[in-house]
């Protein structure tokens with residue numbers, strides 16, 4: 096089954112053509128590595144897939160159904176979760192508030208007067224973060240946490256929302272080597288156990304080789320390569336990424 | 341030994357945190373005691389009740405202002421709403437509208453102005469300062485046109501019941517009502533999804549949008565809250581004073597800005613404790629009262645209020661620097 100299909104996606108920011116007629120499809124349960132030089136259009140593509148940006152032209156299908164997301168909220172309803180390159184955390188808010196923002200848990204009350212179940216949110220946040228071998232002061236403002244802790248909060252928040260499609264945009268950059276390895280193993284586990292389809296952007300090509308089933312290379316907003324991870328070597332990928340004379 | 345030590349340390353720390361969190365209350369209490377030395381009768385129950393009752397207006401306006409500030413905006417139209425809503429409702433009552441409906445209409449005006457401000461700020465991207473100052477002048481101007489500047493007295497008894505009927509001693513019914521409203525507002529801000537989201541939106545609206553929070557809707561609701569609180573402030577003031585006028589509540593604009601700012605509500609959004617705003621409001625109320633009764637002439641009040649706002653901003657900025 097095809098989980099996600101993009102058809103001739105183009106994105107212009109004024110004069111800048113960030114994406115030019117990009118098409119691809121990804122089977123359910125597969126992990127796609129999205130690579131390319133800075134400015135290639137990787138983040139833009141993910142932002143379109145998660146509803147944060149609307150493409151200038153082109154269509155997106157999820158499980159063969161045409162979707163036209165007007166906002167991230169629309170995409171979340173369809174089971175798309177993302178960790179943005181710049182994390183999108185509210186620095187002044189606590190870890191648990193960031194973890195549950197947009198999908199708060201409520202208890203007693205009716206309608207808009209439902210009260211938040213703060214204790215449960217704290218408990219679930221603590222449990223989720225522990226899976227990554229971290230323990231974080233849940234009442235601490237996330238602006239005061241380390242880069243690694245912030246990144247884990249942002250990644251765990253996307254994974255724990257139980258998505259069909261998980262998008263990770265450079266979610267390894269702030270992690271230590273062990274942290275990366277642990278996250279890669281965790282993602283593999285999530286992928287196998289819950290059959291989550293993933294698109295992963297990373298500059299760490301070894302990591303991409305190790306984690307993904309498919310690879311797509313973008314250059315200057317164009318799709319240069321799409322194929323099985325097994326079929327290409329790291330050197331070939333680098334070759335695709337480099338600017339052509 | 342070490343364990344006991346760390347325990348008492350952490351207790352010391354949590355007491356310090358508590359004092360840091362509620363420093364506005366400490367400032368209020370200290371100033372009250374100090375002022376008591378200068379101003380006569382400040383410790384009598386009569387004076388205390390008077391201050392409690394008089395402070396309701398500033399406090400409700402300050403709560404309204406706080407909701408706007410939490411989402412990173414400002415609402416300068418609150419004082420105009422406080423005059424417009426009761427004034428127009430009273431005029432409609434004179435034209436035959438039953439009192440209960442007129443009273444509901446007061447709140448409805450607050451809601452409508454809030455929605456209008458919210459829509460213009462979020463959808464038309466008009467800076468809230470400009471938008472709400474324009475609405476302030478439009479509403480005040482409209483009231484001047486329809487009243488020709490004359491105040492309305494002879495409000496219906498049912499309207500003034502809250503201000504005139506004493507529940508115990510000299511405490512009017514509006515005090516329990518006021519306390520209930522404040523408690524509901526505090527619970528709303530701290531414990532409901534929408535309330536908490538106001539803080540998040542004020543903290544980082546882009547992150548909220550990325551996480552699927554409807555930022556515009558949250559901001560509009562914040563403006564509705566400020567409109568409703570402004571309308572309530574106007575109603576409470578009229579029920580207490582027994583009249584409404586075109587320039588009603590205008591003098592409380594500066595205090596309504598100063599109170600949340602003194603209480604540590606961030607003018608950039610995302611931060612602020614409503615419990616402290618109560619202390620901030622009564623602190624400002626007390627200062628204004630001291631200036632009035634302290635023998636300095638009426639010409640000084642505007643100047644002093646300006647200075648208070650300025651000092652409040654300085655204290656707040658200094659505190660935000662420190663905490664970073």
Ligand SMILES: Nc1ncnc2c1ncn2[C@@H]1O[C@H](COP(=O)(O)OP(=O)(O)O)[C@@H](O)[C@H]1O
Pocket residue numbers: 108111112113131132133134135136137138139140
């Ligand atoms: N909001 C924006 N406004 C204008 N230009 C943008 C915006 N976002 C991205 N771009 C441009 O689009 C191109 C692709 O950016 P991006 O998708 O962030 O690349 P990548 O994530 O691959 O490094 C770049 O030239 C970038 O400058």
Ligand SMILES: [Mg+2]
Pocket residue numbers: 137138139180264
């Ligand atoms: Mg990027």
